[in-house]
Amino acid sequence: MRKVFNHCLVLLCLPFSMAVQGATVLFLNPGYTDETFWVSYSTFMQAAARDLGMQLEVQYSQRSPERAIEQARTALQGQHRPDYLIFVNEQYIAPQILRLSQGSGVKLFMVNNGLTREQAQLIGPDDAQYAGWLGSMVTNDEEGGYLMLKELIRQRGPIEPGHTLDLLAFSGVKNTPASRWREKGMKRALSEHPQVRLRQMVHGEWNQQRAYEQARQLFKRYPDTALVWSANDEMAFGAMRAAQEAGYTPGSDVLFSAVNSSISALESRISGRLSALVAGHFTLGGWAMVLLNDDSKGVDFKRFGGRDRQVPVLQLLNAEQAATLLKVIRSQAFNLRFTSFSAQGKPANYRYPFTLDSLLHMPQTPAK
Template sequence: MLKALCLSVWLGLSLVSGAQAASVVFLNPGNADETFWVSYSRFMQGAAQNLGMSLRVEYSGRDRQRVLHQARQALQGPQRPDYLVLVNEQYVAPEIIRLSRGSGVRLFLVNNGLTVDQARQVHEYPDRYPPVLGTLTGNDEEAGYRMLKTLVEQLPPAALEQGVDLLAFSGLKHTPAAQLREQGMHRALAELPGVHLRQLVYGEWSRQRAYEQAQLLGARYPRTQLVWSANDEMAFGAMQAFEEAGRVPGRDVMFSAVNSSPQALQARIEGRLSVLMGGHFSLGGWAMVLLHDDAQGVPIGQLLARPRPVPVLQLIDAVKARRWLTLEQQGDYGLDFKGFSAVGKAPGYRYPFLKDAMDY
């Protein structure tokens, strides 16, 4: 198990303009067999290979001490990368930023940026916390909002007049992305007086935990018609519990989820998932484009002076799900990452992934 969690993937050491390729270490917070985080790394690897960069991926298995150990190894060891990419899961970012002081390694955050309090702390003590090169996060609040609104749009008008029971499954309490998705859901609830949130629980992104929680909640709230989930694994765990109770997904109970795993895409095609949001696996790939350009002298720091949400999360209907299932067989989704680079482009070039949702 430890070997699996420590899995490191090295991509070829190609040369860029006669110099050694820019090297990157990605501290992946997930497990080496976790569909979302594995696909996330595959997309980054596709970008790295296309751009002629070196990438190493370290999986921490959501173990806070392990990721801090991996960060120390990368930042203080004999073979330091040019860039360290990290996720602020379980609020680890400030400590890793502190560890980077004097290392010569540039830091880049993806998916979960600093919280407001963390950003204030880092800003107030620049002698302790060196500056971060940039942050890319997804449109998580908007995704949480759109998931619930789209679920409700599929109900017959009479259902809202009678009142609809909703259950919600969020991720980890100390994960900004989960918090933002929750906020979006609550924003939608404020606009939907006919929808009643009976309970929100933290499934910790786990199918098994959500299954056990849903067994209890389904019995406690037998009139549940909507299930909102912050990822696909929890949606499938809850779905299993409702199916065992004789409820049919997509007919008796409607489920929503975030992620574009093959299983989630297939469930969307079959109608077992009524609403699916996906695309945030691409953030690491877009970060690789920016790091490539930084290594080539493009001033991306000015562009990323403020953390920005990238509109990568989008609704996936059945047609798009079929298309993504085909593209998912290619680690880079068939994209030419060099084409997204600003190197060689005219002044004023804008990265398309920073201004528009990618519609593969």
């Protein structure tokens, strides 16, 4: 009788134990283990996992698409498979990972870089073959690129008739959707200001040293450069170093823009060395965890904004906002109540309120 009782007790406790542990998630982080943006990205995801009661593992691919695909293969075809796999379509690796997922039983979600138009056309409208593919979440990269250049032009002031402003642009990795969208936004702003001349755009590949070497040549070639647009902070700092060596003063002689929320970027926006800073996309992974947690509880998050969604987390930061975000980034606590974002029990017109303002202004709870 006691054996039967104990057996029943185990069966009763097993679902509770599983519920306490929550869903398991593997995030294939495309960055380096010491890359500021991608480390903060993972940290925000871990904060979400803790609050939501999920189990998160992060594996870094060290900027190697081959390594990311191999990590995906192990996760999707190995013995110990996660409930969910989150990955980035960096270097256009999404189709390979989707193919590897067939029959795995693992649910997939893309962040930051969704499918390109060409990739979506190749996969076709009937994607039933990828039953575990839940969707994607990207940010407003085109708008971010647009806002940066508009802000640089605004701060430079009115351009007198017959005069022009010379612009240099540093884009990221060529085969990355986010890079292409930011370029597109920059060019949209250019079309609205014909007096601003794009003298040259180069691909700095998100790398400070590469951008520095490129900028050394560009400042010699275009000595009248007044504006420098950069698709991330590392390239902005590389170009800034070259400008200083050439005798320019950042924030005065030449205005610089950047994307990111690293401590250096935020401090530079506060000091004025960066004249335009767009930030907020490091939060995407954390918001994705909210969606997957809802899915694990039987909530169809697609009913509350669609399968593939763009969220406006990128926004311009003034010096005061940068100072506020700097305090949050330095603390690395991210003690948001992620559970409050859930669509569970919400009306049909509910939309997940994923914005940078949510992080800056929502009441925070003590760390668990």
